[in-house]
Amino acid sequence: MNSWCLGGGAFSPLHRFGIVIAMGFGALTVATLRPLQAQDRPILVIEKESGSTSTVTVQFDRGYASVAASVLSDIGWSVNDQNGALVLTAAGEIKVSFRYDSPFFRWDGVVLQMADSPYVTGGLAWLPLQFLTDFLPRRLPGLYDFSSERSLLRAANLELLVLDDPIALDAEDDELESDAVSGQSELAHELEAAPEVPFSGAVETTQEEEQVLASSYEDSRVVVIDAGHGGEDPGALSATGVREKTIALAIALEIEKALSEESDLEVHMIRDEDRFVDVWARGLTATEWKGERPGVFLSIHANSFPARREARGFETYF
Ligand SMILES: [Zn+2]
Incomplete structure (x- = not known):
């Protein structure tokens, strides 16, 4: 079979x-943007709640689809470089931190993994496209929706972000767990049950x-x-x-x-x-x-x- x-x-x-x-x-485990081949010059279209759309260029500098991290600031995220880490915050509620050249990232208390790593080139931070097309819609299903047929990411206003309903988030994780294609939810579950582990590199140990x-x-x-x-x-x-x-x-x-x-x-x-x-x-x-x-x-x-x-x-x- x-x-x-x-x-x-x-x-x-x-x-x-x-x-x-x-x-x-x-x-x-990736929801891929179709088509992903470089020769097809793929783009990502972001449609905001207001109905306005913008076209984002997808780069293949590292052989995988990536977009400039600054794209997220156009849809309401605050994008910062903090001591070499790329940190995204949304409405003061969600904090997502990436280390360059590592596929692991932290979404609030949960360590998740992409297929590829964020990186810096030409003084710009680049994020694997998977973060926008897979993780955003899965972690925030009420705010993001991605259609691979149309390469279209619909993004609602981040002001709608309400996190005082933990049940809704649990339900989302359960749904993910039944998705055999995605490893991210199992990983998240394992880690939520485990004691907090410092995100490697995010916590510097002194020589002593x-x-x-x-x-x-x-x-x-x-x-x-x-x-x-x-x-x-x-x-x-x-x-x-x-x-x-x-x-x-x-x-x-x-x-x-x-x-x-x-x-x-x-x-x-x-x-x-x-x-x-x-x-x-x-x-x-x-x-x-x-x-x-x-x-x-x-x-x-x-x-x-x-x-x-x-x-x-x-x-x-x-
Ligand atoms: Zn095996």
Whole structure:
């Protein structure tokens, strides 16, 4: 039927292990602007509540569709550069902060991930188009609506923003969670339940603090590398016929080689050959290896999405 990688559901038994990271290469969660090819000179049309429309040029400097961040100031957002971070605020209620060259961003208390990263070029800040066409309509469905057929983003007045109805926001998240195409809601849910983690880079540690952090633990740290699928479970199939289990193992072996050079890391492989390992056993084994030590479980997957071949990007779960 399709060859979606079904790795996501397997992670729950691993939560007690600590951080769980899954990387899918080639997967995606983007509502794409159609057409996205550079030669089609795509544009985005923004229609304001007043009925006035403006045409926004979409750039492909980095190979993915981006628009100048200043476009958001035309629809009521305040756009600022704060110590190298791009910060958007709306009606004093919503704060969205991006770091350049990182796909992760913070929407109020929630860390979300785009397929691509904001960047600076020619003294201007550029945002992946996905933020406008996917995240704005999903996070603020009452204010934004995007039609991919018409490349049209409808934007209501931000003054309408009323955030004193948390139920409405919950309902939005639930709806998102049922959307198999979007990884952002699951990530948001996981993070809302988890303790606040400083947005990497947004919180600077002083040299003194770094020394304390570095010296407080001297035993080895555990890295468990989990090459997805294996044996009778091939995972997804690439466009050229390569099986996910093969790609995952190749990546896992490369990571093992690189990390094994670190003397303070104890590196384990869930599988280092083409064999089937029960998905439940993976978490239990990793937890045993880790014991009481700090550790990370790195699960490698390579998703595919045959029904939408333009899909790209990656997913990360914490
Ligand atoms: Zn997989």
